Amino acid sequence: MNKLIRSAVLGTTAALALALVASVAPGTATATTLKEVKDKGTLVVGVKADYKPYGFLDSDGKIVGIEPTLAADVAKKLGVKLELVPVVSSNRMQFLEQGKIDLMIATMTDTPEREKVVEIVKPNYYSSGTNVMAPKKAKFKEWTDLKGVPVCGIQGAFYNRKTQEQFGADIVAFKGTAEALTALKQGRCVAFVYDDSFLISKLGDPEWADYDMPLKTIDDAPWGLAVAKGADKFAAFMSDMIKDWHKTGRILELETKYGVKNTPFALEMHEKYKGS
Amino acid sequence: MSRRPRNRPPVDLAGTTDLPVLLPAADSLARRAARERELGAALPRLDWRHGLVLLAVLLVSAGVAQAQAGAGREPVLEVLLRWMPVLLRGFLFNIVISFLAMAVGTLIGTWLGLMQISLLPPVRVGSWFVTQFFRNAPWLVLLFYCMFLLPFEFRIGGLVIPFPDWIKATIGLSLPVLANVSEIVRGAVNSIPSGQWEASESLAFNRRQILWMIILPQCVKRMLPPWMNLYAILTMATVLASIVGVSEMMTQAGRVLAAEDRPDLLIPIYSFVLLCFFVYCYPIARWTVALERRFQVKL
Structure with missing residues (x-):
């Protein structure tokens, strides 16, 4: 009997393992090439759907914003239909690797670790830095003033760790900005660490008149749109596309359209490519 | 020809009732009645008044949010109305996922449950x-596991099946469902008196005829209440899919909050989500209670 049980357990384990291997095997899709996109007739782009104004829902349930508009530009240039797939920080690179999306324009900060996994196209199309929003009466002057202070953040943001480890803040991470801002208002945290462009737009609102952005912006890091590793022709095409956006001032135009103050990075890139 | 003994627990008939399987239910009902007598009040059960409370929370929070927001902004209920189609389409997703996961789980789970009472030890132990x-x-x-291990499409020859x-x-949620259904089936079969x-x-x-023609038909009514309970639990668990990026109601609620960018909407929108789930699950809970009562012994 004991022997039988053992063999049965072994058999089941083997069957489970086999099922896992079988399910993984077809997942190794190859990089989408430019030709494949044209043959398919559809460009699938991963964008954010919870990050106003870069990618958010309108009340018809469609995804709109600065990045979806850029994606539409790409599809138009290729002469194919556009399909937007909402992604979140934790799955966007996986989707690209699997081939589920052909292109990712999803507020992703360009870091050397990420460049190893996906092909981040140069030049960078956008940039933002990290800052905190805090009540004026908190009187923060340096980042190190955050030591031991509860600070709200967004789950999955890369600067949470830095704020925690380097400056000693206690990060309380939330799902979205609405939740984090509510917590800030209720006093559950003393500051909110996030992208400076978002915070600037928020501080323009009279509701947040008692708050300010007291610290110096750090980590002004460029954002990268990405294609799968090995899709070199597609990357080259996207590189030209970005240069064109900077040249024509398309990004500045979209910032204005969606109510964001023109960022120094976008202005600088426009200056740089204007003459070319 | 001698037969091997059946895999069936001995049934203790030394009780006060001739329906031994219903003893646990009778026991718990008696305990509940005793507790209620002690308290001098009925213990709360999910009923329609809870729905009213949820609705009241929604309306009050909308009112408070409105007062906080000031005059210059769109009324909260109007915002909610505008986003209603998006949120309800998300909710439809929850229902579709719960239906399919329940169907798949029940189908496979029933077989697994029957395998658990098989006479062949490897089958029995494996399914256990x-x-x-x-x-x-x-x-x-x-x-x-399912989200990140399953491919997004299958290629069979030239045919591409998107996934x-x-x-x-749905597959991910049907796994725990099938295991629970398996236990429900095994338990129900074992609960049929050995007579x-x-x-x-x-x-x-x-044996096959006994199982299909005599035992299982009697099991159906015993399995129904726990099976429906499982369905209600599954429905509420479908919001877990929001963590892995499926556009169901919880995900959509998060996106709506991001798009509106108004912290005062937080409570009204989540209250609305709660209310939707209540309106859907409450009738199921009532029905389950009614069925349970029908199949229980009278005290």
Whole structure:
């Protein structure tokens, strides 16, 4: 009997393992090439759907914003239909690797670790830095003033760790900005660490008149749109596309359209490519 | 020819009732009644008044939010109305996922449950192992497994079969369901008094006939209440899919909050989500209670 049980357990384990291997095997899709996109007739782009104004829902349930508009530009240039797939920080690179999306324009900060996994196209199309929003009466002057202070953040943001480890803040991470801002208002945290462009737009609102952005912006890091590793022709095409956006001032135009103050990075890139 | 003994626990008939399987229910009902007598009040059960409370929370929070927001902004209820189609379309997703996961889970789970009472030890032990494995794994972990291990499309020859996220979530959620259904089936079969087996055997039914024609029909009504309970639990667990990026109601609620960018909407929108789930699950809970009452012994 004991022997039988053992063999049965072994058999089941083997069957489970086999099922896992079988399910993984077809997942190794190859990089989408430019030709494949044209043959398919559809460009699938991963964008954010919870990050106003870069990618958010309108009340018809469609995804709109600065990045979806850029994606539409790409599809138009290729002469194919556009399909937007909402992604979140934790799955966007996986989707690209699997081939589920052909292109990712999803507020992703360009870091050397990420460049190893996906092909981040140069030049960078956008940039933002990290800052905190805090009540004026908190009187923060340096980042190190955050030591031991509860600070709200967004789950999955890369600067949470830095704020925690380097400056000693206690990060309380939330799902979205609405939740984090509510917590800030209720006093559950003393500051909110996030992208400076978002915070600037928020501080323009009279509701947040008692708050300010007291610290110096750090980590002004460029954002990268990405294609799968090995899709070199597609990357080259996207590189030209970005240069064109900077040249024509398309990004500045979209910032204005969606109510964001023109960022120094976008202005600088426009200056740089204007003459070319 | 001698037969091997059946895998069936001995049934203790030394009780006060001739319906031994219903003893636990009678017991718990008696305990509940005793507690209620002690308290001098009925213990709360989910009823329609809870729905009213939820609705009141929604309206009050909308009112408070409105007062906080000031005059210059769109009224909260109007915002809610505008986003209603988006949110309800998300909710439809929850229902579709719960239906499919329940269907798949029931189909496979029933077989697994029957395998658990098989006379062949390898089949019995194997199915027991699978059942225990999926029953004791956290739902979210199984969901993550399916999300990231299953491919987004299958290629069979030249044919490409897409495999969207919500189907993966359905498969992920059907795993714990099938394990629970397996246990429900096994328990129900074991709860049928042994006299039924002996009587049908004496009438020269073979094992398969006994199971399909005599035992299982009697099991159906015993399995119905726990099965419906499981469905209600599953429906509420479908919001887990929001963590893996499926566009169901919880995900959509988060996106709506991001798009509106108004912290005062937080409570009204989540209250609305709660209310939707209540309106859907409450009738199921009532129905389950009614069925349970019908199948229980009178006190």
